[in-house]
Each structure stands twice: as C-alpha cells, then as structure tokens.
Amino acid sequence: MSNGDSLELKLGDITIDAASRRSAWRVKPAVAASWLGLWSFLWLAHSLTSYGSLQRQGKAADLATLLSDYLWYYVPWFLFSLALFAFLDSRRDRLIQPARIVTAYAVSATCFLVPYLLYVALRTLHLAGKRPAGLQSLLDAYPPVFWFIDLVLFTGCFGAVLALAAVRATLAAERRQREAERENLTLKVDLERQRMATLMAQFEPHFLFNALNAISGLVRGNETGRAVEGISQLGQLLRHVLQVGRAERSSLGDELDFVSRYLALQQMRHGDRLEIVTDGMSADLQDIACPPLILQPLVENALRHGIETHGQSDHISISVTVSNADAVIRISNTRLAGKPSNPGLGLGLANIRDRLRLAYGGAAGLETGEEAGRFMVTLRIPVEPGAGSPLGT
Amino acid sequence: MIRCLIVDDEAAARTNLRQALRPHAHWQVQAECHDADSARAALDRLDVDAVFLDIQMPGRSGIALAADMARMDAPPVIIFVTAHSGHALSAFDVHALDYLLKPFDDARLAQTLERATDLIRLKRPQAYAFALRGFVGDAVRASSPHAALSHFTVRSVGMIESIAVAEVRWIVASGNYAELHLADRKVLHRATLRALEQHLDSTEFMRVHRSVIVRKSLMRALSVEGDGVYLLHLRDGATLPVSERHAADVRTHLAQRAVVG
Structure with a gap:
C-alpha cells in the first residue's frame, strides 16, 4: 500500500467517524475546564507581560484593552486544542502510529492554522482601518515571522495535546487490562464455585447415608461378601467424584461405569424392585470425552421420580449409540399411569443444559419425552476425534 | 416382650434393622411394611407397642403416618429412622421423641431401645399422644417461620410430663x-x-x-x-x-x- 493510499483511507476514516460516532467526541466538563484554565493562564500571562513591558517603555497602556485584544487571539487556540484533544481522545486505541499522527497534524494545520492565520491577518488589517487587497497586503499586516511563530506555537500545542491524549490512552488501556484481568478472575472463581456446587449437588448426601445403612444390614446379616462389594462400589464412586472434581473432562466410558456402580448400590438398597438394563456399552466409549458427572443426575432423577415416588417396581434402561458425529445416551424409567410426571425434574435438567452449553456451545442436546409408558431422557453429545479420557484410567 | 413394626421403603434398611434387633430378644418384629399405607393397615390389624418409622418414603411420608398415629387414643411409641439431619432432629429433641440416624451403630440402637422401653413401661399413652401431636403440629408448621412451641414434653426414667411453655x-x-x-x-x-x-x-x-x-x-x-x-x-x-x-x-x-x- 502506497503512502498516498493510506493517507486517503485515513482521511476517509476521519470523516466517517466524525459523522457517525459523535458520541465518541464528547468532552468531559473537567477536561474542558482544564483546557480553559491553561489557555486563560497563557492569555493572562501574555497580557500582563505586554502590559508590563509597555509600561517599562513608558508607553500608555490599558490592561482592559490589552486583555480584550488578546482574547481574540486566544479563543481560537482554546477551541482548537479542545477539539483536537476530543478527537485524539476518541481514537485513543489507534493513537500511537506515526502515519496517523502525521495525517492528524496535516489535517489540523489545514483546518485550523491556515484559517487562523488568515483570520489574524484580516483582523490586524481591520484594526488598522485598512481593507484587504491581495496576499501582499495580508503579508504586510502580519509578516511571515509571525506566521512562523504561530506555526511553532501550533506545533507545540499539537504536541502537548497529543502527549496528554497519549497519557490518557495509556492509563485507560492499563485500567481496561486490570478490569479484564479482574473480570477473568471473577469468571474463574464463578466457574470453580459452580463446579463445586455441581459436585455437591451430584451426590445427594442422603444417598451415601442410605447406602451405608444398607451395607450395615449386610454386615449384621453376616453377608460379608456382599457387604465388601458394597463398600468397594461406594469407594469407587467416591474416588471418581474426587478425581473428576479436578478435571474438565471425563470419558463416556468412565461416566457409564460410575452410573453402573451407583445403580448397583441402589439395587442393593431396593433389591428386586429395581431392574436395570444396559445396551450398547463397549470399550470404545472410553475414548469419547464428556463433561464429568453428566449422566449421574439423569439416573438419580429417574430413580427419584420412579421408584422413590411410586414405590412400585421400576425398570431403568440405559442405552448408548455412537455414530461418527455424536454419541446418544437414552435413559428411561417406568412411568406409573396417573402419577404426576417427574415433578421437579426441570431444575436438574436446566443445570445439565447449562453445563452442556458451557462445554459444547449448541452442539450438544438434552431432550425429554414419553414413549410407551416410559419417561425418557435423551442426551446427545458430539464425538471429538482423538479426545481420550483425561483421567487415563 | 415388646412388639414392634418396621416401616421403611428400602428392603435393605428393613433387613438392617431386623438384624440389628436380633440381639435384643424381647423386641419382637410383628411385621415389616414398605410404605405408610400398609403400615396403617398393619396397625389396625396388629397390637404393637413400638414402630420404627422411616420418614422419607414413596407416597405418604413417615410424618404423615405419625400424624395419623397422634390421633389414636393409645398410639404405639414411634422411633423415627432417617438419613436426614437438620431441623427435624431438633424437633425430635424438643418433643422428647426417639430417633435413629442412618447408619446407626449397636450402642446407639441399644440406648434408643432402652429409652423407648422406659416409655412403653410407663403406660402413659395420653401423655405420649400429646407429645406426638406437638411434634406433628411443629412439623406441619415448619414452613412458617413463627412456629413457636406451646408445650414441652419432658421424659426421664419413670416419668413423662407435659409442661406449658408459659410456665x-x-x-x-x-x-x-x-x-x-x-x-x-x-x-x-x-x-x-x-x-x-x-x-x-x-x-x-x-x-x-x-x-x-x-x-x-x-x-x-x-x-x-x-x-x-x-x-x-x-x-x-x-x-x-x-x-x-x-x-x-x-x-x-x-x-x-x-x-x-
């Protein structure tokens, strides 16, 4: 891209911005007051200095006249620096780039310095009671040395405004970064808290107490083998919860193992009344990643609204089908005619939907429905090739 | 001889209690029920002194059955059995009712059985029914934050007494x-x-x-x-x-x- 190109582009940019993003041009009253103060100081200092030197030279001097005379020179500078500051401040993100600074300098010189010099020359002529007659008359009234002084003043003013805008830009960027960091931290803490809450919610503590109570019964009945089996299942459940508690991802195989152990313990509690059928389990499921503890709440709900509500025999079925694109897990339980269908299920499902959205965006899905007298939950998660179990078990 | 009923929806929990009661020969399990309704029927049919009552059950809860029993003239002594701790426990204490927390050990069971035995031997069914009604009333009002007690039921060896909070x-x-x-x-x-x-x-x-x-x-x-x-x-x-x-x-x-x- 040639230099000319970029200049044109930027000029175009500036016009569009000035027209369409007026809001970005706003100047805070405090900023305006600072500029007003600065220029008022220069104006007063200049007036007083002139007054003093006129007096020293023994010339007649009236301070009020001087002040009003000089005011006409300073008001444009004040307005210019204010406008330039507002403009530079509005584009603080893209400020420190030489080409842009040069462009801004050229544009402000054209838009401010040239008209200003013309205005001063005309005003000088006017005060002298003369009429403008060509360029020469203007140059006579306001000689090039003054033009040069004004150019220096303009450059200094431009530099000062640019420096102030740059400082503000840096400070703002630092603040933004700090805010971003803080936000990031808050988000992390929130996520962590949510994860802990999820873990706690996964494992209803009463389940543990009831399972331990059932194991107590086996021990008291001298059914040592079954008791030890129950203790081992419980141990493995706890181990899984503690392990995946630290991981982002688990594997479908591990989660199904977890759910089977959980159901085995529930069977120990409920005996023959609880029947469990699984279909589609295979070693390959170990290679399919999924969020930790995503299945257990679904199974717990099936129990809570099945056997633990109607107290009748319950039949829970879990089936898994895997295609190239996704894995579909269907969990269904017997729904008793005339009984309300799964009250309170909504909250658990909403939680799982949130977690799926966090993990997969819109690519995963959770649906509920009824089919042939059974309540059915269908979970669909995308299969990510090559993503194995992070637990490596 | 103390005749008792076990009410729990979980077969394993019933087994646990039955097994745990075996060393206590004078405690005789008359029947085991898997829900409140079958327990209600058993209570009509059988003469029992004590009921081991699970609170969380499918259908009507243990509290609902306790409310039924509080309306009986001479209700059997209830020993609540639950995996849930929390507010309910303080209600048991305040109303001097017996309870077991799942899972329980033999010492705790023995202590509870002893307390229940004292109560049964006292033969003060009206006083007990009154305590039970106080508890059930509390349990029903538990949702309201201003549920305040009107009577204490005080139990010690050889006595059961109701004391008005106003006293x-x-x-x-x-x-x-x-x-x-x-x-x-x-x-x-x-x-x-x-x-x-x-x-x-x-x-x-x-x-x-x-x-x-x-x-x-x-x-x-x-x-x-x-x-x-x-x-x-x-x-x-x-x-x-x-x-x-x-x-x-x-x-x-x-x-x-x-x-x-």
Missing part, C-alpha cells in the same frame, strides 16, 4: 440437658439450648448467655460486676449471668421497655 421462666443449659426453671421447681429436659431456641417464640424469650435463655418480661435490670462480667436481675430477685456478646441486646431491650412502659 417456663428461664432455661439453663447443663450438658446434654436443659434445666427448665418454673415458678416452684426445675425440670431436666433432654434437648440442647440451641434446639430449644429454634422452637421458642423470640418475642417472649431471649438468649442472654451461651447457656441461658430467659423470659423477657421477667428482666428487670443489668449490672456490671467487673471486666466483661454482667448480671441480669429478674423481677423475682433471681440473678443470671449475661455474656458480653449479649449485654448490648439486653440493654437495648431494657431501654425499649422503659420507653414503652
């Missing part, structure tokens, strides 16, 4: 017991001060010390006895300790009452 002047904690101070005597009640506080009307009673709850209307003055040592003087001349933490509350209350009165 209580102050309560002092004493180990696992609370001393209920009445106008003419004091009664030991097996409940923690914290459990009692949850069931007392906070407009009538006030905690003034880690181990003291006092009736507000009896409070007369607060005196400072030394560094962080305060004494509350009651209208009847008794004095009770006040802890530094509660001194400001006591002072505020006395000042308010001075303004009102």
Whole structure:
C-alpha cells in the first residue's frame, strides 16, 4: 500500500467517524475546564507581560484593552486544542502510529492554522482601518515571522495535546487490562464455585447415608461378601467424584461405569424392585470425552421420580449409540399411569443444559419425552476425534 | 416382650434393622411394611407397642403416618429412622421423641431401645399422644417461620410430663440437658439450648448467655460486676449471668421497655 493510499483511507476514516460516532467526541466538563484554565493562564500571562513591558517603555497602556485584544487571539487556540484533544481522545486505541499522527497534524494545520492565520491577518488589517487587497497586503499586516511563530506555537500545542491524549490512552488501556484481568478472575472463581456446587449437588448426601445403612444390614446379616462389594462400589464412586472434581473432562466410558456402580448400590438398597438394563456399552466409549458427572443426575432423577415416588417396581434402561458425529445416551424409567410426571425434574435438567452449553456451545442436546409408558431422557453429545479420557484410567 | 413394626421403603434398611434387633430378644418384629399405607393397615390389624418409622418414603411420608398415629387414643411409641439431619432432629429433641440416624451403630440402637422401653413401661399413652401431636403440629408448621412451641414434653426414667411453655421462666443449659426453671421447681429436659431456641417464640424469650435463655418480661435490670462480667436481675430477685456478646441486646431491650412502659 502506497503512502498516498493510506493517507486517503485515513482521511476517509476521519470523516466517517466524525459523522457517525459523535458520541465518541464528547468532552468531559473537567477536561474542558482544564483546557480553559491553561489557555486563560497563557492569555493572562501574555497580557500582563505586554502590559508590563509597555509600561517599562513608558508607553500608555490599558490592561482592559490589552486583555480584550488578546482574547481574540486566544479563543481560537482554546477551541482548537479542545477539539483536537476530543478527537485524539476518541481514537485513543489507534493513537500511537506515526502515519496517523502525521495525517492528524496535516489535517489540523489545514483546518485550523491556515484559517487562523488568515483570520489574524484580516483582523490586524481591520484594526488598522485598512481593507484587504491581495496576499501582499495580508503579508504586510502580519509578516511571515509571525506566521512562523504561530506555526511553532501550533506545533507545540499539537504536541502537548497529543502527549496528554497519549497519557490518557495509556492509563485507560492499563485500567481496561486490570478490569479484564479482574473480570477473568471473577469468571474463574464463578466457574470453580459452580463446579463445586455441581459436585455437591451430584451426590445427594442422603444417598451415601442410605447406602451405608444398607451395607450395615449386610454386615449384621453376616453377608460379608456382599457387604465388601458394597463398600468397594461406594469407594469407587467416591474416588471418581474426587478425581473428576479436578478435571474438565471425563470419558463416556468412565461416566457409564460410575452410573453402573451407583445403580448397583441402589439395587442393593431396593433389591428386586429395581431392574436395570444396559445396551450398547463397549470399550470404545472410553475414548469419547464428556463433561464429568453428566449422566449421574439423569439416573438419580429417574430413580427419584420412579421408584422413590411410586414405590412400585421400576425398570431403568440405559442405552448408548455412537455414530461418527455424536454419541446418544437414552435413559428411561417406568412411568406409573396417573402419577404426576417427574415433578421437579426441570431444575436438574436446566443445570445439565447449562453445563452442556458451557462445554459444547449448541452442539450438544438434552431432550425429554414419553414413549410407551416410559419417561425418557435423551442426551446427545458430539464425538471429538482423538479426545481420550483425561483421567487415563 | 415388646412388639414392634418396621416401616421403611428400602428392603435393605428393613433387613438392617431386623438384624440389628436380633440381639435384643424381647423386641419382637410383628411385621415389616414398605410404605405408610400398609403400615396403617398393619396397625389396625396388629397390637404393637413400638414402630420404627422411616420418614422419607414413596407416597405418604413417615410424618404423615405419625400424624395419623397422634390421633389414636393409645398410639404405639414411634422411633423415627432417617438419613436426614437438620431441623427435624431438633424437633425430635424438643418433643422428647426417639430417633435413629442412618447408619446407626449397636450402642446407639441399644440406648434408643432402652429409652423407648422406659416409655412403653410407663403406660402413659395420653401423655405420649400429646407429645406426638406437638411434634406433628411443629412439623406441619415448619414452613412458617413463627412456629413457636406451646408445650414441652419432658421424659426421664419413670416419668413423662407435659409442661406449658408459659410456665417456663428461664432455661439453663447443663450438658446434654436443659434445666427448665418454673415458678416452684426445675425440670431436666433432654434437648440442647440451641434446639430449644429454634422452637421458642423470640418475642417472649431471649438468649442472654451461651447457656441461658430467659423470659423477657421477667428482666428487670443489668449490672456490671467487673471486666466483661454482667448480671441480669429478674423481677423475682433471681440473678443470671449475661455474656458480653449479649449485654448490648439486653440493654437495648431494657431501654425499649422503659420507653414503652
């Protein structure tokens, strides 16, 4: 891209911005007051200095006249620096780039310095009671040395405004970064808290107490083998919860193992009344990643609204089908005619939907429905090739 | 011989209890029920002295069955069995009812059976039914934050007694017991001060010390006895300790009452 190109582009940019993003041009009253103060100081200092030197030279001097005379020179500078500051401040993100600074300098010189010099020359002529007659008359009234002084003043003013805008830009960027960091931290803490809450919610503590109570019964009945089996299942459940508690991802195989152990313990509690059928389990499921503890709440709900509500025999079925694109897990339980269908299920499902959205965006899905007298939950998660179990078990 | 009923929806939990009762030969399990309705039918059919009652069951809960039983003239003694701790436990304590937390050990079971045996031998079914009604009323009102107790049921070896909360002047904690101070005597009640506080009307009673709850209307003055040592003087001349933490509350209350009165 040639230099000319970029200049044109930027000029175009500036016009569009000035027209369409007026809001970005706003100047805070405090900023305006600072500029007003600065220029008022220069104006007063200049007036007083002139007054003093006129007096020293023994010339007649009236301070009020001087002040009003000089005011006409300073008001444009004040307005210019204010406008330039507002403009530079509005584009603080893209400020420190030489080409842009040069462009801004050229544009402000054209838009401010040239008209200003013309205005001063005309005003000088006017005060002298003369009429403008060509360029020469203007140059006579306001000689090039003054033009040069004004150019220096303009450059200094431009530099000062640019420096102030740059400082503000840096400070703002630092603040933004700090805010971003803080936000990031808050988000992390929130996520962590949510994860802990999820873990706690996964494992209803009463389940543990009831399972331990059932194991107590086996021990008291001298059914040592079954008791030890129950203790081992419980141990493995706890181990899984503690392990995946630290991981982002688990594997479908591990989660199904977890759910089977959980159901085995529930069977120990409920005996023959609880029947469990699984279909589609295979070693390959170990290679399919999924969020930790995503299945257990679904199974717990099936129990809570099945056997633990109607107290009748319950039949829970879990089936898994895997295609190239996704894995579909269907969990269904017997729904008793005339009984309300799964009250309170909504909250658990909403939680799982949130977690799926966090993990997969819109690519995963959770649906509920009824089919042939059974309540059915269908979970669909995308299969990510090559993503194995992070637990490596 | 004590005839009992086991009510629990979980087969394993029923087995556990049956097995745990085996060493206690005089406890005879008459029937096992898997829900409240079948237990109700069994109670009509059988003559039982005690019921082991699970609270969380499909269909009607154990509390609902207890409410049924509270309406009986001579209800069997209930031993609640639950995996849930929390508010319900303080209600059991306050109403002097027996309970077991799942999973329980043999020592705890033996202790509970002994307490229940005492109660059964007392043959005071009306007093027990009254305690049960108090508990059920509490359990029903539990959703309302201002559910306050009207009667304590106090049990000790050889006695069961109902004491109106209106009779209580102050309560002092004493180990696992609370001393209920009445106008003419004091009664030991097996409940923690914290459990009692949850069931007392906070407009009538006030905690003034880690181990003291006092009736507000009896409070007369607060005196400072030394560094962080305060004494509350009651209208009847008794004095009770006040802890530094509660001194400001006591002072505020006395000042308010001075303004009102």
